[in-house]
Amino acid sequence: MNIWMRDNMRCVNRILAMTAILCLPARGQDTLPGYLAVGLKQMQETWHILDLFAERVWPGWNNYRDVPFLIAYPNGVRLLVGHPDPPKNFSAVTGLSPGGKGVFLDRSQEIALPLKAPLLGGGGPVSLGTWRGKPVRTVSLRLFYLDPELAERRDSLERGSGKVPWMPAALQYASENQILINVHELFHCYQETVFRSRHGNLRYNTDANYAVYSEIEGLALEKAFLTVPDDSLKIFLADFLTAREMKRKSMTAEQQAEESGEEVSEGTAVYAEAMLLSLIGRDYAPEISASDDPYYRNFAGADSYFKLKLEQLRGIRGETLESRGKSYTYGCFQSLALSRLAGGWQKGFFESGRMLDQLIADVVGTRSGSVPAEENSLKVRYGYDALLARHAEVIAGRDRALALIEGRKGRAYVINFKETGEYLQVKANGPSYRIGLITVFPNGIDSMRVAEVTLRGTASPIIQDQIYYLRWVDTGPGEEGYTIQCSRHEEGGTYYNAIVRTGGFTLTAPKLRVSTSPGRVKITVLSKVKVE
């Protein structure tokens, strides 16, 4: 065969091969339920937005399309996109490749819980499976249904009582929120490529001193953000630094480092959101529409979302018991200040291992007066006495609540909701206080619901701990402090359609397990929907 013939034969073979492919029946395309299709569209739009703006948000941020997404839904379904080697239980969805990525579903734990948009939720980077011998860093999100009608009702109730909700209802359930969360988590995955935090998460319960000066820090950051001349901006940033110095008197060196470290990781991720919002109003043409996602409004009024960052700062700075949560907004507003005063500060920032507040100190320069003089000036200008009175009252309430809980002796009832996969939304009777991962309800709880699981509380003190558990101590005598009514029960303590009644709560669940020991009754909710 000569060269001409060989080339022609190749050409013919290609044509035949193409014809054969074209004559094949179209490969089947799986149909996804609506809520999953919306999730994919939001992912695609996230990538599209980052294609447009990521480089301007943070120079060098270009790995956002390389990071897989894992989304867990309340019905047990898990959606995985873009993973090079999906773990077992995930099956490929044919005919779908958003952004050229493979789509995989794990329905092995699916339950009969109807789902619809809007769904919203957060998470963070996790290692999911391995590829070429290395763990695959993946954005893992857990989504929940957000009832628009309920959000609207709460909104109007709050407005009716004279309060201004920090986030209007319509923005709460808008899909833009989920896209911003996607952006936030993808930014964390970028951070991981250029730096590794030397410090752990901040785990610090506040005291009155911390709460007062932390609020002053927040006030100073707001003033810095709103002021126009750069000289005034520096004055407010100096206030921020002085307040920080005063605040940290009750913190260990490690806690201080953890706090600044959180501001670097979380604060810059919120800053990425904020910068995106500042850019998106100008040059943005979405790739999805309301027909793809009925709760997506093309970032119309992007400035409303940007203003929400300021509202978050205003809302959280006065929270007496909050510590770590403030690092998100405080870090963001320090970053925004740096963008005004030290253009290009992002370049090499993560690699340098420096903290945002250190850069702020560099920008502000040397102190003008002595520490005591600055502290006194700060106290006068920011209304220290009133702040202290307010925060001290909350701190005292928290300490009383803790003493009350620690003083309760008797048989413990632990209710384990972990298998429902949902975070507990508890309606309290009166105030509640967070201490570490514990929330104390000194006046008990009114109620809580997870799908078909309901719990009615009493005025008896109870705690929520480790996210998924309620713990109530029966201080009464005797062991038989509870009754169970059910449609059926199995050996091993499993009950169907059960109602557990105690002096502290009544729990109704489609399926649960009870295990007892002299000091504890443990109730594990096994299903949040009816199983028989």
Place this chain on the structure above:
Amino acid sequence: MRDQKILCCALIAAATGFSEAPSQTDTVHLLLERSRSTQFISRPPDTTEVWIGENAVVVGTGTENILFRYDLNRLFFLRPSRGVYYESGLDSREQEEQPADTSIHAKGWEYTPLYDWTVEDMKEEKRLQGYACHHYVARGEADYSERTLDLWVTRESPIRLDRYNDRRFYSHIPGDPRSEELLKAFPDLYTSVIVSSQEKLVPAIAPEGTIGRRIILIERKQPPPGVFDVPGTFKRLETYDEYLDAR
């Protein structure tokens, strides 16, 4: 002193049913394999090498070696890849640890499960690594966590049980299922060796995971020269933090 130790070993051997004739060396060489998996990731098995001598024990995890010198009452942490080590008294690591912060600032963050253990004799036997093993299942329940251990244990291996059940030793074996509470609830473990275990852990918040662990080699063997010594070329670090930073 040496005679006392031999007598002690002989008594333990007698108590545990150990019937092998003493070999030329008292040193036991162990290879332990561990595999871990969670909902998110399955890791390939890793191996820990252990030498148990009369006066010293060394645990090598690949990245570090931990050397117990019972004769010197010293503990050495060695990082061969960096050529560094840190030294302390055998018990001083615990003494050096800062007392727990009990202030309000630290409350509620840490959750350490206190398991109530129940142990079920499964009344099954099989031979593993040539030793007759008995099957037990230990179940631990705490307020917000559960732990189940499927154990195959033997009373007839040549491992020195005083070393093997030394808390300082087993706390440095990655994935070792032994704990103070378990040993209290299952005192037979003091006179036995766990040859294989499968652990299911349901933590308070994280997804549940499993850890498989088994002894893949037990042999009496002459140790390589210097295995119980700190190489003279290694640099001594002053603090444990320096040692940690040398990772």
